[in-house]
Amino acid sequence: xxxxxILAELGGVSRxxxxxxxxxxxxxxxxxxxxGELRVWRAxxxxxxxxxxxxx
Numbered sequence: 001x002x003x004x005x006i007l008a009e010l011g012g013v014s015r016x017x018x019x020x021x022x023x024x025x026x027x028x029x030x031x032x033x034x035x036g037e038l039r040v041w042r043a044x045x046x047x048x049x050x051x052x053x054x055x056x
Contacts, residue, residue: 001040009045 006028007013021027028048030040 001042001045003038006040006045 001009003015003018007015007018010018018027022030028040029044030038032038
């Protein structure tokens with residue numbers, strides 16, 4: 001998933017908030033492509049959301 005796709009699924013979270021979560025180690029697992037773009041596997045995104053739901 002691209003960062004814009006993730007932000008759309010999260011319903012209005014800003015790009016800066018997403019990157020801050022990553023800086024703090026609270027975001028989903030991600031990897032960088034050779035061109036520098038960030039990607040998240042959909043399964044990792046879903047697991048991250050389930051983890052947030054369980055903690056709530």
